[in-house]
Amino acid sequence: MILLAHMLFGAAIGASIKNLPLAIILAFLGHYFLDLFPHVEYDIENIKNKNWKKSLPDFSRVFLDFSIGIIIIFLFSKNQPIIYVCGFIALVPDGLTLISYVFPNKVSNLHDTIHTQHIHYLTKKKRFPIFWRILTQVLAVIVSIILLKS
Numbered sequence: 001m002i003l004l005a006h007m008l009f010g011a012a013i014g015a016s017i018k019n020l021p022l023a024i025i026l027a028f029l030g031h032y033f034l035d036l037f038p039h040v041e042y043d044i045e046n047i048k049n050k051n052w053k054k055s056l057p058d059f060s061r062v063f064l065d066f067s068i069g070i071i072i073i074f075l076f077s078k079n080q081p082i083i084y085v086c087g088f089i090a091l092v093p094d095g096l097t098l099i100s101y102v103f104p105n106k107v108s109n110l111h112d113t114i115h116t117q118h119i120h121y122l123t124k125k126k127r128f129p130i131f132w133r134i135l136t137q138v139l140a141v142i143v144s145i146i147l148l149k150s
């Protein structure tokens, strides 16, 4: 899923669970939970292929995605540090996958296989209509905002 959906979901967990270690673990696992649902993703092929000269649009999309997430958390949450911490923790799995593209090694490659092949099974191997692939993310964002506000 896009970073925005992951960040908001993690932040919502941070807003809902008052036990810090538990909130951090759930925010991390929540990333994989959301990725189980079929979804659309924008392409960062140039980053994946280390095609740095052409990767500015890819980095811009990631930056925009991330910034909108921060703004929504700022606007809709009570802004406790735990909310931001959990929002960032929810991005760690994608960070690990990004690291495996740039610095491949056994551990990061294993994580990448589990994350992008197994967890993304419904996205990669099944062709769900685009409507459902967008709806899953819209729902994740709406549910997260409701939890953030409460």
Ligand SMILES: [Zn+2]
Residues within 6 Å of the ligand: 001, 031, 035, 093, 094, 115
């Ligand atoms: Zn992911």
